[in-house]
Amino acid sequence: MVLSAARQHLLGGIRLGAWGQHLLRGSRLGAWGQHLLGGIGSVYTDAKGFQEKEIREKLQAFPGGSIDLVKQESGIAVLTVNNPARMNAFSGSMMVELEERVSQLEEWTEGKGLIIQGAAGTFCSGSDLNAVRAISNPQDGMKMCTFMQNALTRLLRLPLLSVALVEGNALGGGAELTTACDFRLMAPGSVIQFVHKHMGLVPGWGGAARLVRIVGGQNALKMLGGALKIDPEMGLQIGLADGVLEGSLAGSGANALLEAEQWLGCYTTGPAPVIRAIKSVVVSGRELPLEVALRTERDVFGTVWGGPANLQALATKAKHK
Numbered sequence: 001m002v003l004s005a006a007r008q009h010l011l012g013g014i015r016l017g018a019w020g021q022h023l024l025r026g027s028r029l030g031a032w033g034q035h036l037l038g039g040i041g042s043v044y045t046d047a048k049g050f051q052e053k054e055i056r057e058k059l060q061a062f063p064g065g066s067i068d069l070v071k072q073e074s075g076i077a078v079l080t081v082n083n084p085a086r087m088n089a090f091s092g093s094m095m096v097e098l099e100e101r102v103s104q105l106e107e108w109t110e111g112k113g114l115i116i117q118g119a120a121g122t123f124c125s126g127s128d129l130n131a132v133r134a135i136s137n138p139q140d141g142m143k144m145c146t147f148m149q150n151a152l153t154r155l156l157r158l159p160l161l162s163v164a165l166v167e168g169n170a171l172g173g174g175a176e177l178t179t180a181c182d183f184r185l186m187a188p189g190s191v192i193q194f195v196h197k198h199m200g201l202v203p204g205w206g207g208a209a210r211l212v213r214i215v216g217g218q219n220a221l222k223m224l225g226g227a228l229k230i231d232p233e234m235g236l237q238i239g240l241a242d243g244v245l246e247g248s249l250a251g252s253g254a255n256a257l258l259e260a261e262q263w264l265g266c267y268t269t270g271p272a273p274v275i276r277a278i279k280s281v282v283v284s285g286r287e288l289p290l291e292v293a294l295r296t297e298r299d300v301f302g303t304v305w306g307g308p309a310n311l312q313a314l315a316t317k318a319k320h321k
């Protein structure tokens with residue numbers, strides 16, 4: 001395949017999942033279509049001076065907790081931020097595990113949806129403050145941010161419809177993590193709060209850039225400037241929350257998860273290639289200049305046109321009443 005200089009530039013740092021690699025071999029897809037269907041990857045690369053291995057080793061020096069992934073037959077995976085003794089704060093090793101779980105999801109070609117939750121009824125209280133204290137110099141802070149921006153960008157670009165199931169608190173980096181999902185569902189009594197100003201900081205995991213795209217610049221300024229506690233009602237009002245869990249079902253982790261699965265199921269019902277193509281055209285529309293997005297949409301369209309689901313729908317003379 002011969003790539004133009006511009007295409008090569010665009011491709012810099014992109015990691016293909018297995019599906020993307022498969023499509024790459026002799027397919028009709030353009031470069032972005034290939035990447036989108038495989039889950040396009042990184043913002044930073046070794047070539048751009050990002051020493052991932054070095055940062056990974058540094059983060060591993062701060063252990064504790066885990067990031068647990070369960071891929072279900074239904075095509076919906078559940079990712080759990082698990083460090084309940086610290087209200088699910090992210091240790092360094094959990095940051096590394098998050099990146100590894102994202103890699104596993106990039107390889108999961110049968111997947112359609114993803115739910116991110118915290119263990120034990122609360123979402124995530126951000127970075128582990130013990131680790132934060134140990135690396136509180138600008139160089140190390142920027143390295144950690146680079147690593148997390150990469151992981152969260154790849155997470156948001158997965159060809160899966162993703163939802164953050166927010167129970168309890170999503171604070172600091174935890175609030176940023178909610179913005180790396182397509183949707184946010186809030187349980188009664190839950191709070192999303194960018195506490196960064198109170199810590200003398202701004203978001204660094206890409207949370208500010210994503211927040212502006214979700215709620216607009218005005219609301220983002222208010223949320224960051226006031227370190228506002230966003231409850232479910234306010235979340236719905238400003239478009240941060242896409243739904244609020246029923247009070248009757250909330251309160252127990254298992255029920256909240258069940259409710260989130262039902263909610264997400266409204267959007268993930270159908271064949272995986274179609275659901276993944278839907279996410280891919282939305283990512284391209286969200287992230288790319290219009291002309292590139294249009295070409296990508298055409299290319300992704302080509303993967304489903306005349307495909308099994310399309311032919312079956314044509315054969316059954318579907319009516320959409």
Ligand SMILES: CC[C@H](C(=O)O)C(=O)SCCNC(=O)CCNC(=O)[C@H](O)C(C)(C)COP(=O)(O)OP(=O)(O)OC[C@H]1O[C@@H](n2cnc3c(N)ncnc32)[C@H](O)[C@@H]1OP(=O)(O)O
Pocket residue numbers: 085086087089125126127128129130132169171172173174176195196199201203204205
């Ligand atoms: C801001 C930028 C940065 C980034 O983007 O990377 C960050 O995210 S920094 C972290 C920002 N988050 C915080 O500052 C959270 C601080 N914690 C709290 O406000 C409270 O602990 C709260 C509201 C999460 C829970 O309050 P609650 O009264 O219900 O419980 P405890 O305070 O008793 O907490 C239980 C236990 O968890 C420990 N904990 C909580 N959060 C963290 C954290 N982020 N890092 C490390 N440890 C945390 C807390 O210290 C308690 O431990 P204990 O040994 O019992 O004292």
